[in-house]
Amino acid sequence: MSATTDHLAASALSSQARVETPFRRFVSDFFESKVATGACVMLSVIIFIALFAPLISPQNPYDLAVVDVMNARLEPGEQSWSGDLTFVLGSDGAGRDMLSAIFYGLRISLSVGVMSGIIAMIIGMVVGLMAAYFGGRTDTVIMRIVDLQLSFPAILIALVLIAILGKGVDKVIIALVTVQWAYYARTVRGSALVERRKEYIEAATCLALSHRRIVFRHLLPNCLPPMIVVGTLQTAHAISLEATLSFLGLGLPQTEPSLGLLIANGFEYMLSGKYWISFFPGIALLVTIVTINLVGDQLRDVLNPRLER
Amino acid sequence: MSVFIIRRLLQALVVIFLMSLIVFAGINIVGDPVDLLISPEADQAEIEATIRRLGLDRPWHEQYGYFLLNAFKGDLGNSFIFAEPALKLILQRMPATLELAFAAMLIAVVFGIPLGMYAGLKPDSTTSKTIMAGSILGFSLPTFWVGLMLIMVFAVMLGWLPSTGRGDTTELLGIQVSFLTWDGIQHLILPAFNLALFKMSLVIRLARAGTKEVALQDYIKFARAKGLSSRRVVLVHVAKNIMIPVVTVLGLELGGVIAFAVVTETVFAWPGMGKLLIDSIQLLDRPVVVAYLLITVFMFILINLVVDILYSILDPRVRLKDVKA
Numbered sequence: 001m002s003a004t005t006d007h008l009a010a011s012a013l014s015s016q017a018r019v020e021t022p023f024r025r026f027v028s029d030f031f032e033s034k035v036a037t038g039a040c041v042m043l044s045v046i047i048f049i050a051l052f053a054p055l056i057s058p059q060n061p062y063d064l065a066v067v068d069v070m071n072a073r074l075e076p077g078e079q080s081w082s083g084d085l086t087f088v089l090g091s092d093g094a095g096r097d098m099l100s101a102i103f104y105g106l107r108i109s110l111s112v113g114v115m116s117g118i119i120a121m122i123i124g125m126v127v128g129l130m131a132a133y134f135g136g137r138t139d140t141v142i143m144r145i146v147d148l149q150l151s152f153p154a155i156l157i158a159l160v161l162i163a164i165l166g167k168g169v170d171k172v173i174i175a176l177v178t179v180q181w182a183y184y185a186r187t188v189r190g191s192a193l194v195e196r197r198k199e200y201i202e203a204a205t206c207l208a209l210s211h212r213r214i215v216f217r218h219l220l221p222n223c224l225p226p227m228i229v230v231g232t233l234q235t236a237h238a239i240s241l242e243a244t245l246s247f248l249g250l251g252l253p254q255t256e257p258s259l260g261l262l263i264a265n266g267f268e269y270m271l272s273g274k275y276w277i278s279f280f281p282g283i284a285l286l287v288t289i290v291t292i293n294l295v296g297d298q299l300r301d302v303l304n305p306r307l308e309r
Numbered sequence: 310m311s312v313f314i315i316r317r318l319l320q321a322l323v324v325i326f327l328m329s330l331i332v333f334a335g336i337n338i339v340g341d342p343v344d345l346l347i348s349p350e351a352d353q354a355e356i357e358a359t360i361r362r363l364g365l366d367r368p369w370h371e372q373y374g375y376f377l378l379n380a381f382k383g384d385l386g387n388s389f390i391f392a393e394p395a396l397k398l399i400l401q402r403m404p405a406t407l408e409l410a411f412a413a414m415l416i417a418v419v420f421g422i423p424l425g426m427y428a429g430l431k432p433d434s435t436t437s438k439t440i441m442a443g444s445i446l447g448f449s450l451p452t453f454w455v456g457l458m459l460i461m462v463f464a465v466m467l468g469w470l471p472s473t474g475r476g477d478t479t480e481l482l483g484i485q486v487s488f489l490t491w492d493g494i495q496h497l498i499l500p501a502f503n504l505a506l507f508k509m510s511l512v513i514r515l516a517r518a519g520t521k522e523v524a525l526q527d528y529i530k531f532a533r534a535k536g537l538s539s540r541r542v543v544l545v546h547v548a549k550n551i552m553i554p555v556v557t558v559l560g561l562e563l564g565g566v567i568a569f570a571v572v573t574e575t576v577f578a579w580p581g582m583g584k585l586l587i588d589s590i591q592l593l594d595r596p597v598v599v600a601y602l603l604i605t606v607f608m609f610i611l612i613n614l615v616v617d618i619l620y621s622i623l624d625p626r627v628r629l630k631d632v633k634a
Binding site for chain 1: 324327445446448449450451452453454457458460461464465472564565568569571572575586587590591595598602605606609613
């Protein structure tokens, strides 16, 4: 509420009010929605956990000196046999604390998702800008490839790539990048086509600036807002896809267990009623994906110039 | 109309040709075809015989010719594990996957359309908000985890439904199907619902958006003004007019459902071609992977072609635009 009154006050008394920069307006628009504010807070918590997992975890789940098989498959809330550690979310088949395993898993899932998202964004952005700026045959060829790729489901492309390339962290990232770049390329091309016809590009062309300078210094910054939205939503998608691949046994290796792998490891215990080994990593994955999606949705609403607010 | 269909057919042929080139390049550049297509356990004589049969000793353009020829003849190599033609293995498992995919589509439509229409007619009610929140969840929930939870609740805790396999099958037109026996249906419910969840969310959103738009149209106002019961207005006038986008999107999504069946089949040990793919990737049974790839590509192009043609029948504007362009 106070944000909107600020808003009105700012426009009414423009001479006295503090300068309203686009960024400030963006921030106040973003936090108008309670759901989005909550999601933003939650996302910060998740990122914090992922960044500082080694510091805040009750134990290092991959330190063989700490993990004890005697503590295997304890229910949530039980104590370890030596009594120095409470397993808040239970323990898995090897006696690891699930809470710590989830913290570490979150770190791996998030970093793979974000890294593949950034690489895909850079590739998609360059290719999409080229298509829009040069037009003609370049555009046709690039967009045909994009259309062709988008007509196949992401999971299928990823599976085939893993089948050809083999397993491993780098292979998973390659697969995720290949799946995602087309979305970025299509989005950036769409907005670049509109921007390209505007006067400032014409002015830059008249100044005989190089293509590279026009594209990256003038065109690109004006195409960024939709890219941020696609970037958030695609990162959620990438995290989900990586979890699926890991669950199928085709993603990350056992030495780098993401949330998907933790869920897969708990599968065998589930049939005997030990739900917590799969259940809690799943909840962590779900909360991560939902919060990123909610933040992305709000970003889309705020950054969309067609929805005058 | 026929001009449109011929153009689309030609485009599909070009895509099939391109995809075969990409698959061929993938096999030859990324991997070594001798490694990919011949079992590591084969002896020297066997290796040489297979190399000659598949034409792997020729220059690459001739090899591509052989590859196409063999693909047309249906010879995509033999599985290392089953020692049977890869194509046969996949075709044997295809009915199970298709049965699962169609069951999932049916569930998505039967539940999705009424829920979406309700949410569109009463957008501010609590029930509608719950439905929409549910659909956001449906988009975000990873399929495989939902599958696990379904097994945990309905198979392990409540013991109502079986968790794995296909159950009793009966023969229908020479194909083994599950949905005609009670045991088969019980086995089908969980995996089909699991696979349907994502599409159901999509259908709910489409139906809601369509209903909101249609409900404001003049012909709906007129139908109400004419004194038709609101049941008739909703079930006949609104329902009919939201169908076009729902049907098209569902057609396009059929391919996605078949691809995502890979995950559901693995969770529920459903003996379809998706599970075969995962097993083959893990056992490095490459001929099966290559054959799966070619078959799915072919299937996708076919589905897209059929949807394009159906769409042009439902909505003449598409066809006119394409012929003019």
